[in-house]
Amino acid sequence: MEKLTEIAAVIARHTSKDGFHSTPIERVTLVRSSTVTMPMPNVYRPQLCLVVQGQKEVTLRDRVFRYAPGRYGIVTHDLPATGQVMEATPDKPYLCLYLEFDPVMLGQLMSRVPAPPEAPSLSIGKTVSPADNSLLDAALHLLRLLDEPAAVPVLGPLAEQEILYRLLAGTDGARMRHITSSQGRVAHVGRAIAWIAQNFRERFSIERLAAEVGMSPSSLHERFRSVTAMTPLQFQKQLRLQEARSLMLVQDIDATTAAFCVGYESPSQFTREYRRHFGEPPARDIARLRASPGLAVVT
Numbered sequence: 001m002e003k004l005t006e007i008a009a010v011i012a013r014h015t016s017k018d019g020f021h022s023t024p025i026e027r028v029t030l031v032r033s034s035t036v037t038m039p040m041p042n043v044y045r046p047q048l049c050l051v052v053q054g055q056k057e058v059t060l061r062d063r064v065f066r067y068a069p070g071r072y073g074i075v076t077h078d079l080p081a082t083g084q085v086m087e088a089t090p091d092k093p094y095l096c097l098y099l100e101f102d103p104v105m106l107g108q109l110m111s112r113v114p115a116p117p118e119a120p121s122l123s124i125g126k127t128v129s130p131a132d133n134s135l136l137d138a139a140l141h142l143l144r145l146l147d148e149p150a151a152v153p154v155l156g157p158l159a160e161q162e163i164l165y166r167l168l169a170g171t172d173g174a175r176m177r178h179i180t181s182s183q184g185r186v187a188h189v190g191r192a193i194a195w196i197a198q199n200f201r202e203r204f205s206i207e208r209l210a211a212e213v214g215m216s217p218s219s220l221h222e223r224f225r226s227v228t229a230m231t232p233l234q235f236q237k238q239l240r241l242q243e244a245r246s247l248m249l250v251q252d253i254d255a256t257t258a259a260f261c262v263g264y265e266s267p268s269q270f271t272r273e274y275r276r277h278f279g280e281p282p283a284r285d286i287a288r289l290r291a292s293p294g295l296a297v298v299t
Helices: 002-013 103-110 133-147 149-169 173-177 184-199 206-213 217-228 232-251 255-261 267-278 282-291
Strands: 019-022 028-033 040-044 047-053 055-060 063-067 071-075 079-087 094-100 126-130
Touching: 002 028, 002 047, 002 094, 002 133, 040 232, 055 094, 055 126, 063 071, 063 126, 079 232, 094 133, 103 149, 103 173, 133 149, 149 173, 184 206, 184 217, 184 232, 206 217, 206 232, 217 232, 232 255, 232 267, 232 282, 255 267, 255 282, 267 282
Parallel strands: none
Antiparallel strands: 019 028, 028 094, 040 079, 047 071, 047 094, 055 063, 055 079, 071 126
């Protein structure tokens, strides 16, 4: 608890208001929310998320991952999920640290860390676990550099490597190795995820996607679902809906225009799927977000 308290104090000192805060340390972002939030869909990149105060939930299809102080999550592939701050007050806000994984640094370090005895399994690309003292120490070493800016260029990469080492040497070591894998089933799924992210506006079949990544349609369908908790077409739909929501919110365009921009051919189908996913039709949902910007923190 003492380490968590110190980490929380550093984050609070460097986040004067709610939202995401970039830092002088490359790939490190701090998050603060003084209120609970509505569920907010987002595409989660390969990263570490360490919650030090408050609580949140992340939902990936039908799986719910719960974070409390001292619990961390890792994401190994781009995944569309929904995050929601569940516990936060102005006096005790939700605070967390994000570290985006650098695959080059991770790959170089991985070659020097013994692989776990068990072979990396094909498992869902997200998990949440309790942080041990060594990982909390490493996070604290990294965050203390925010109070010593001159040391960041020299000590920042070393502190980042310490965190990566703790993850590679810990219970998530096999999962971390998926991030840099260039061969095998996990790599095929990773290429399929990347292909859909680039082409989600286009219509495609599972047969076409399988040919793009060099797998049989049945194997791709099974393995894709084991990593993302959804089928390739469900994955595409989530990306389309999230992009449409962002376009309406940021660019102030109407639902029909947004639907066509993300690849829908039928505005009525878009509205039905949007309401099913977000709980309200597009216009009402966007109006709610604009009326309560403090509730729309992506977590």
